[in-house]
Amino acid sequence: MLKHKHNHDECIESALEAAQKICEERETRFTPLRRRVLELVWSKHQPITAYEVLDLLSEGQKRVAPPTVYRALDFLIEEGFVHRIESLNAFVGCSDPAHKHQGHFMICTKCSNVTEMNEKSLHDVIKKAAKENGYTYENSILEIAGVCENCRN
Amino acid sequence: MLKHKHNHDECIESALEAAQKICEERETRFTPLRRRVLELVWSKHQPITAYEVLDLLSEGQKRVAPPTVYRALDFLIEEGFVHRIESLNAFVGCSDPAHKHQGHFMICTKCSNVTEMNEKSLHDVIKKAAKENGYTYENSILEIAGVCENCRN
DNA sequence: TGATGGGTTGATATTTTATAACAATCAGGG
DNA sequence: CCCTGATTGTTATAAAATATCAACCCATCA
Secondary structure (H helix, E strand, O other): OOOOOOOHHHHHHHHHHHHHHHHHHHOOOOOHHHHHHHHHHHOOOOOEOHHHHHHHHHOOOOOOOHHHHHHHHHHHHHHOOEEEEHHHOEEEEOOOOOOOOOOEEEEEOOOOOEEEOOOHHHHHHHHHHHHHOOOEEEEEEEEEEEEOHHHHO | OOOOOOOHHHHHHHHHHHHHHHHHHHOOOOOHHHHHHHHHHHOOOOOEOHHHHHHHHHOOOOOOOHHHHHHHHHHHHHHOOEEEEHHHOEEEEOOOOOOOOOOEEEEEOOOOOEEEOOOHHHHHHHHHHHHHOOOEEEEEEEEEEEEOHHHHO
């Protein structure tokens, strides 16, 4: 699940390429700004806040304003390239952008690393719970806090 | 699951009494302010924001400052009398304050009503998922958005 | 060609949500 | 009564997000 010491540049690059390709298919616009914001979100393997993205984006140029970042993030979330972690007010790159989905996450309370769980069984259980409570399912957020394998050792 | 047209005053009253009793047992201080804030949280069956509580609390007296409300809410959450809904930045009274637990919620996207799910099976599945991903479980938030039975009709 | 219109980005201001820091007050034990 | 720690009051500020309108880009089409 965790890939240690992977080549992170490669990992970013492939996320950007995937996004590019998906946007071409969907005929949505993967503009330079949106591309850059996605790159910055991926620049950490931890969740990143909108204002951290803003600071990075502003380096070496006139400071950009919050809406610039939020609008780009909205687009990326809409397309499913980025997930928002509600409990942290922060954002992470999606590990499986090809299939639009709600993210379910494990968050390490020591190192802040996030693991996205794309497990159908979990998703099914949640949908079932909704149904049993009389609700028509729309979407869900699941954020589990705990200590990851790495940090326990 | 939904109780329509229940006597809401009664419902508030019993929440307050339960809290009172639990605080006595735990020897924590259920002060007038904390009691009043809990009462206000329960005054809606929908999630209420901190600043809505603040406004209600300020009625007919000198306006209170945000920390007053946030501190009271922190206490109530700590004691398990109130849950925070992350996806709404809002708060709801806990339906089962006797047992400290993490809240799992259904949120109606039409009427904003919230249903707390205290289902052990769901909780177990979530814990299991954490374990399978190599995490030591600490706590979790689950917030399912959908349309409730009432609003579908 | 250049007018038009939708989508995107820029810019300014403001709102909403939450916390830091320190002073005043209160409640209970010695 | 005085001390101590917890609680509440007060002022200021930080952090997160959005509203609004102007400028720009660019594809289309009259």
